[in-house]
């Protein structure tokens with residue numbers, strides 16, 4: 121099926137894009153198009169005007185600045201996958217990138233577009249939650265910074281206004297004693313998650329967990345935080361028992377639905393397992409534990 | 416109907432100017448406006464990879480992109496393979512590989528597989544089996560079970576490497592490098608425990624590759 125007809129605008133600066141979004145009636149932002157193009161074709165989205173941001177070079181970045189890892193709106197999944205900075209310091213992002221879709225889609229789709237899409241099965245939203253990340257938006261009234269916890273409202277629904285453009289998402293640069301990981305269960309290569317868990321563990325100098333972040337994929341109506349498990353971990357020393365308890369708490373806080381890929385009880389069990397595995401990787405990457413047997 | 420726009424694409428090396436509506440998908444522009452029906456449509460939803468083409472060298476699914484977005488870009492489709500400098504008798508080594516190794520049955524997925532394979536070999540001329548499988552992981556095949564597709568791409572990698580070695584020998588014959596210097600100029604290759612070279616194919620190259628590390632291995 122063809123998309124309904126639309127006007128296509130190609131701004132070359134953020135300023136131009138924001139004024140287009142403000143002045144045009146019912147605009148939709150087009151980024152990598154890997155979710156939006158099929159939605160247009162199935163007429164799930166019928167905008168009169170499409171503001172294509174692919175020509176805005178100033179949004180093509182992935183770097184550290186002012187204590188944050190900043191991912192610009194035109195950084196593609198493949199840019200994260202092939203970044204040395206990510207490989208060196210951001211374990212969870214390095215884990216997730218090659219697990220998003222397939223090579224062709226990763227060449228085109230963007231991290232920010234994926235966050236904007238707010239698919240509960242999207243992988244990046246869970247990492248934004250685990251890392252206490254933020255979404256930076258530009259609108260007619262200037263810049264607005266939205267914490268990840270306030271961003272995802274419902275499936276495909278976010279705190280973003282129609283005339284706002286996300287310019288970047290960002291997460292704090294990890295401290296010296298911090299590690300993170302992402303584990304995802306999928307039926308086959310290239311699939312969305314049946315369940316996914318991203319974790320971040322920050323330790324103090326004595327090896328006690330100072331802060332923990334856990335985000336879950338595909339097991340609730342949005343990417344969701346496993347706050348009970350986080351609370352349970354904080355102030356404790358890492359141990360297999362502790363991680364097992366955290367896994368159980370995360371599973372209890374998840375709300376997966378049964379579907380053709382598995383029933384709810386199975387997916388809850390998988391949240392438990394994935395949480396434990398990700399916690400193990402994160403603690404190892406932080407340099408506080410060394411596992412002899414890999415799960 | 417919305418207004419059409421004139422766009423210019425360099426398709427397989429030839430500049431083409433066409434008029435398209437903004438809603439026209441790149442795959443439809445390629446097949447219907449440019450009459451290049453080698454690029455297939457399998458699923459229409461971004462799942463199958465039959466529509467894979469290279470845009471500015473990168474493999475993309477042309478059913479997930481509007482033609483206006485490719486304005487000013489270089490587009491490569493399977494039709495361009497026969498005119499590629501590496502092609503012999505109108506077949507690129509990848510096409511020859513699919514022929515020799517029975518890399519296709521119905522052929523529906525083949526153009527997409529070939530384009531994904533081309534992008535891989537350009538970046539990584541000596542890929543491992545795992546790297547080949549990763550590179551075609553966005554391309555579905557309903558017939559072959561993939562084994563022979565992997566072999567076809569391995570065939571092309573060897574063939575292309577042979578070509579390069581022939582070129583290098585031609586230079587040596589011209590007095591560029593004396594053959595006595597040969598072995599010393601190779602460095603960094605992997606020899607497996609059993610003494611086979613790491614490509615794993617017997618007598619394939621008779622010599623090591625000079626580039627044994629690829630990005631995929633470091634990940």
Ligand SMILES: Cc1cc2nc3c(=O)[nH]c(=O)nc-3n(C[C@H](O)[C@H](O)[C@H](O)COP(=O)(O)OP(=O)(O)OC[C@H]3O[C@@H](n4cnc5c(N)ncnc54)[C@H](O)[C@@H]3O)c2cc1C
Nearest residue numbers: 151152153154155156221229230233234236242243286461
């Ligand atoms: C076959 C297939 C498999 C996939 N598998 C996965 C997977 O395993 N994991 C996963 O996470 N994703 C997966 N995806 C989705 C993919 O990651 C998309 O790239 C992503 O969801 C959307 O990013 P995009 O840049 O393509 O955005 P687009 O499709 O261009 O946009 C998506 C939505 O976000 C809005 N938007 C985009 N950018 C902005 C911005 N800067 N400001 C405001 N609004 C914006 C658009 O208006 C639109 O509503 C898959 C997609 C396909 C087709």
Ligand code: FES
Nearest residue numbers: 457458463464478
């Ligand atoms: S037709 Fe484009 S991915 Fe199937």
Ligand code: FES
Nearest residue numbers: 520522556557558
């Ligand atoms: S040969 Fe038939 S789909 Fe691959």
